[in-house]
């Protein structure tokens with residue numbers, strides 16, 4: 001039997017100011033899977049996930065999440081989304097930000113308190129919990145944003161470059177946690193520039209100039225391109241044989 005489809009975008013087209021940014025993009029993700037979107041800067045990764053969630057309007061094509069056609073406010077509220085730029089309250093501490101967003105997500109007091117401590121520890125910010133966010137470094141802000149998006153363990157987690165500015169050792173811990181979240185039956189869509197992160201995904205979509213250039217498991221992509229790493233797939237794809 002087919003696995004349960006959590007999110008899908010079919011034949012999506014999107015232009016900004018008459019410039020085409022997405023062209024016939026189809027992506028799908030099933031329950032419990034991690035989908036990685038990779039591709040050069042400006043290729044359309046962020047636009048793809050925003051359109052998938054209905055945050056940007058498509059010119060053509062359809063998108064569905066939990067089998068509901070997007071945009072849909074109710075469904076959008078159920079998605080854990082971490083944008084590429086941090087949306088944090090600078091004058092509040094890290095912990096207060098977690099508290100604020102956790103309340104918005106409707107987490108109960110006790111569960112929220114536990115989730116805050118757990119996620120502060122996960123992103124290595126326990127010692128900085130009481131410090132105002134305006135005094136955080138870029139990487140610390142990124143880690144706080146990630147902790148916020150992980151608070152509620154949503155069924156669909158959409159993370160736009162969550163590990164930018166995060167050290168390799170911490171990245172390993174974060175990936176362990178992402179895999180645990182997926183194993184518990186949640187789905188994750190993640191964009192990344194880090195190729196060894198792409199190797200850890202169940203499925204990889206390589207987006208180039210607004211098109212899905214390649215799609216499949218890391219193993220299948222490596223086989224298709226006759227290379228040993230996803231980085232080599234990326235490099236082969238990015239330099240078209242002219």
Ligand SMILES: Nc1ncnc2c1ncn2[C@@H]1O[C@H](COP(=O)(O)OP(=O)(O)OP(=O)(O)O)[C@@H](O)[C@H]1O
Pocket residue numbers: 016017021039040041042043044045046047048084
């Ligand atoms: N709101 C917008 N208005 C106009 N152009 C936009 C808008 N959002 C994105 N674009 C353009 O669409 C293209 C794709 O952008 P997008 O942010 O999706 O790329 P990306 O793959 O996420 O890149 P990066 O890896 O740098 O984050 C870019 O050329 C960008 O300039």
Ligand SMILES: [Mg+2]
Pocket residue numbers: 045046047084160191
């Ligand atoms: Mg982007």
